[in-house]
Amino acid sequence: MAQAEAPSKTSEMVPTAPSASVCADCVAIPKLTPVRIEVLTDLGSRLSKTGEMFPIKLAYPIMIDGRIIVPAGAMGMGEVIFAKGSGGGGAGGELVLAARYVDVGSKRVRLRSLQLNVNGKSRIDSANAMGIASAAAPGLALVALFMKGKQSVVPAGTIADAKTAEDIAFTRDEIAAVAAAMPTPMAQGAPAPAIATVPVAQQVSQEKGK
Amino acid sequence: MTSRIVTLTALALAMLATPAVAKDKDKAKAEAVPTESIVIPTPPSGKGQILFFRPGGTGFAVGCSVNENGQKISSLGAGRYFIMVATPGRHEYTVKSEAKDTLALNVEDGETQYASCKIKMGIMVGRPDIRPSTRDDFLKTKKLKMVDADDMGPGEGALRPDQLAAAVPAPQAK
Numbered sequence: 207m208a209q210a211e212a213p214s215k216t217s218e219m220v221p222t223a224p225s226a227s228v229c230a231d232c233v234a235i236p237k238l239t240p241v242r243i244e245v246l247t248d249l250g251s252r253l254s255k256t257g258e259m260f261p262i263k264l265a266y267p268i269m270i271d272g273r274i275i276v277p278a279g280a281m282g283m284g285e286v287i288f289a290k291g292s293g294g295g296g297a298g299g300e301l302v303l304a305a306r307y308v309d310v311g312s313k314r315v316r317l318r319s320l321q322l323n324v325n326g327k328s329r330i331d332s333a334n335a336m337g338i339a340s341a342a343a344p345g346l347a348l349v350a351l352f353m354k355g356k357q358s359v360v361p362a363g364t365i366a367d368a369k370t371a372e373d374i375a376f377t378r379d380e381i382a383a384v385a386a387a388m389p390t391p392m393a394q395g396a397p398a399p400a401i402a403t404v405p406v407a408q409q410v411s412q413e414k415g416k
Numbered sequence: 417m418t419s420r421i422v423t424l425t426a427l428a429l430a431m432l433a434t435p436a437v438a439k440d441k442d443k444a445k446a447e448a449v450p451t452e453s454i455v456i457p458t459p460p461s462g463k464g465q466i467l468f469f470r471p472g473g474t475g476f477a478v479g480c481s482v483n484e485n486g487q488k489i490s491s492l493g494a495g496r497y498f499i500m501v502a503t504p505g506r507h508e509y510t511v512k513s514e515a516k517d518t519l520a521l522n523v524e525d526g527e528t529q530y531a532s533c534k535i536k537m538g539i540m541v542g543r544p545d546i547r548p549s550t551r552d553d554f555l556k557t558k559k560l561k562m563v564d565a566d567d568m569g570p571g572e573g574a575l576r577p578d579q580l581a582a583a584v585p586a587p588q589a590k
Contacts, residue, residue, distance in 0.1 A: 256520065287506055288520035288548075297536055297545045304522045319524050 233270050234375040241317065241368050242266045243305055245284070249360040251299025252291040259283045264308050265365050268315075275376055276315065277388045282308030284320065292357050299357040305368040311384045316371035322360065448495055448559035456499065456528055457575075457583035464504050464523035469497035469549070470533040471557045478542040480533040481569070483510045488569025492533050497554075498563040499528075499580065500573045511544040519546045530554050 246261040254260075262284045268276040288302040305317040376384075459465040468482055472495045480492040482500075484507060490498045492511075508520045511533055521529055530549040535542035568574045575583065 287522045290518075293545075298547070300519065300547050302519075302521055302548055319527060 229375050229377075232375040232377045233273070233275055233381065234373055235268055235270060235275055235315070235370055237370055237373050238319075239268060239370045241268055241308075241370060242365055243282070243284075243308070243317070243320070243368055245322075245360055245364045245366065246362055248362050249286065249301065249303065251289055251301045251358045253359070254286045254289040254301065256286055256289050258286050259306070260286065260303075262305060262308070268370075274385065275381055276308070276310050277385055279388050280308040280310050280315075280384075282306065282315075282317070301358045301360065303360070305366075310376070311380055311387070313374065313376065313380070315374055317368045318371040319369040320366055321368070322364070322366040448561040451555050451557055451560050454497075454560065455584045457580065459501060459526055459528065460583075462504075462525060463501050464525055464527050464529070466500045466502060466507075466521060466523065466529045466531055467497060467554060468492055468500060468509075468531050468533065468546075469554055469557060469560055470494055478513055478535045478544065480511050480513075480535065480544040480546070482533070482546070483512065483569075484508065484571055484573075487571035489571040490563050490569055490574040491567040492563060493567070495560055496563045497560045498568065499575045501575060502573055509546060511546045513542070513544055515543045517544055517546050519548065521548065 242265045243262045244265040246263060249260060260283065262282050264276060264278050264280040264282070267274040267278045282305070284303055284305045286301070287304050288300060290300045292299040303320055303322050305320040307314050307316050309315075456467065468490070470480055470492045482489045482492055489500060489509075492498065502523045504523050504525045506520055507523055508518060509531070510516055510518045519531060521531065523529065528551075530551060530553065531546060532549040532553060533544050533546045536545045562577055562580070563574070565576045565578075568576060
């Protein structure tokens, strides 16, 4: 059994980013380059629908060798992979999101690995405990049955991490054209900090189930 | 009258099933290992994987079989886990007993995701609730045992114990 051979700590191998192929006069962004995106609309387990797309933008520029390749503010879309409102028996709301792409000039940078799956707080254990206690007080069973967990809510402005899904190269002309088209202060800003300025856990709120 | 007959039948069936289920629960508990010692292999090239787990607790007699496209992938008893290898993209999984519950996840190439099943209160019997989870939640579940090979279904993807052993590199000799 694999378990018998297991070392003392959990180990999970993380894939390493392959180096991007570089054309003659262009700068390449390798696959799996970390990016930080901002959600531009309110999302929630009760508010959102499975399959719907939502707007995102690049929160920090993508930099290669100290140079901005894709400026902050590049617009794109994410997808609601799964949304389910909180339910009876204490089940919390569920929200599974994916970042799909940001558009940069005439090119589309595909994204993946969005770190923003949000569960509303589950109250299943409380409802089950109430169910057991209903042996003494039968009325509790009905309360437990209709007890709802909390909805999950991702407010507009939430910042989350994702990665580029494939190698993509930009010519120096394309980089210059995109930079000229997006003269926002953020576009010229610093690269994304190593740690999120506001942890996702603090950004995402819990809403009582209705 | 009809509802009383249904209730009594359900109770009788539950009583019949309980010794076998309790035995399986005891076995799982005895053979469970600390989750922090469970080695999760890298997904095969071009694939992602989902680790399904079910913490112990109430509702151990209720099944939580995980299905995809109507085919059973694996049973998931209390205190058990299994790893499902899948192609990147959207996958929809269902668990079913008195009621059906669904979860969709976006499998990513080279990554491991987590999903958990809990049994919540139902009218006649408990209802399975499958939801996205995290590595931290997996580690918070103190001990788990892998699902036995004969409890895995015909649906492809669930790593059998021998496949898991082959996928995990042997520890290096000192």
